[in-house]
Amino acid sequence: MSQLQHKVETTFATIPKKESLWLDAWKRLRRRKLAMLGGGIVLFFIILAVLAPVLTPYPYDGAELSQRFIKPMEEGHWLGTDDLGRDLFTRIVYGAQISLRVGFLAVVGSIIVGTYLGLVAGYYGKWIDMIISRVFDIMLAFPSILLAIAIVTILGRSLTNALIAIAIINVPTYGRLVRSKVLSLKEEEFIMAAKAIGMKNWRIIYHHLLPNSMTPIIVQGTLGIATAIIETAALGFLGLGAVPPTPEWGTMLADSKDYIQLAPWTVIFPGLSIMLVVLGFNLLGDGLRDALDPKMKQ
């Protein structure tokens, strides 16, 4: 008997102490080199953006016509200067602030609205689902950039309106994701158990459905920041985003495209920045998907 008791105690002792699912996911993420590389790239740009005023002595909008088209690594300009003599490194660093902020805020906006609509559509079903899902279908039927152009045209050209447009066009992505997750969760026994306890609908939605739908949202959100950054740049390039002299990367590309032969660095560096950030978020997002997928769990 004492032997048996001892055995029981040891098995309890080997169960790890409080280990949440998030900690578990982080451990798995850390083992993925590509994801960590992506995370590193993202972190690098975040640090650039935050430290922008410290990193560079130049203003991002001060035109200095005597300093036009200085080549990279000459006269104290690491990445050279553009057609108005502005330091390119300075503009890219401040551009990182804009791209990251717009990308992040647009995704947060889409997630909040999309998640809410998806939860309601998935949980209540019937005609509410009908209406919400059909609106999503209509929005997804347009090429998203076309829809964004239309929204910016209505609201007027500005960075804020570009952000709003990008947030709106991405709502269906998250809405559908959450809806499909809720549809499968709704049949789970723990949701039945919640009903059996006598829980109100809102409590089931916020305490049980929402936390269990967060994983795909986080993954999609990370990948979505990349998309949102590209869309911001695309709107900027088309002249529908940031207004000069705002150092938005897409706008910078558009402004410099006429000098691509004379001063290729004015196009290469903003383009490279967009590519790197997007790559970073995509690698991180892919890694997160693998790390958070419970089916991957041993």
Added chain:
Amino acid sequence: MKEILLKVEGLKKYFPIQEGILKKTTGYVKAVDGISFEVKKGETFSLVGESGCGKSTTGRALLRLIEPTEGKVLFEGEDLISLGDVEMRQRRRDLQIVFQDPFASLNPRHTVQKIIEEPLIVHGVGNREQREAKVMELLEIVGLNKDQAKRYPHQFSGGQRQRIGIARALTLNPKLIIADEPVSALDVSIQSQVLNLMKDLQKQFDLTYIFISHDLSVVRHISDRVGVMYLGNIVELAAKDDLYEQPMHPYTQALLSAVPEADPDVKKERIILTGDVPSPSNPPSGCKFHTRCPKAMDICKQVIPDFVDVGNEHYVACHLHQ
């Protein structure tokens, strides 16, 4: 005669079969097709049958986890089906359920403490300390360790999880617990532990159980009275000993003949049923069992047999005993 706690009258649950883009209803799956029974206070009433016979649907329809199509569920004389949303939520304190799959019935994102505490929060019982004390008490009652309260469900074994599920059902001091195959997902050695726990709890808290299972030996161990279901109907209902010793309905007889006997010397006649269970969307006419019944007569194909008392509260729906 004991007091009747729950009385079910003509309970039906039809699931519509919808086809095409317009969701036109082309037929119904008659999962539960008009069943009636009574559950007495303090007893264990079991529903047995093969998979797909509607026993789980019955359990869920009783609690309105799926809305019944028709019928009455009188709990302490009050019809649950006619209650409004708010009243029904209040009433749920008295009726709880333990689910079959201990891996699916606990929210993976909540700690054990939160899972057991949540019913109290929902019904506004006690303050934080009182609730925590109650959780610790319940953990102890179901045989779990207090230190395990902060852990997540995935850190427990199946048997331990089922204990957590039972603790959650007990939290609100219910009068009736519907146990929907509570041990069929567990190892045999763990099954008996959980069954004995349920029996102890029944004595301790004066609980009434509706026990849903396909396992006849488990049912024999725990029940007072047993109802045998086939294709959405109860075909036979009797006290446990009556049913196991003198089964009247050919279906019950066939079921019981399939139970393995521990003693190899006992010669038992096995009744082998041929064919599959017919589709509940298109059940046979007359007695639904006539397509597989070894004793089927002409009348069975045309007339639905009445559910009659053949004495000693032994009910059977079969033309052999009308």
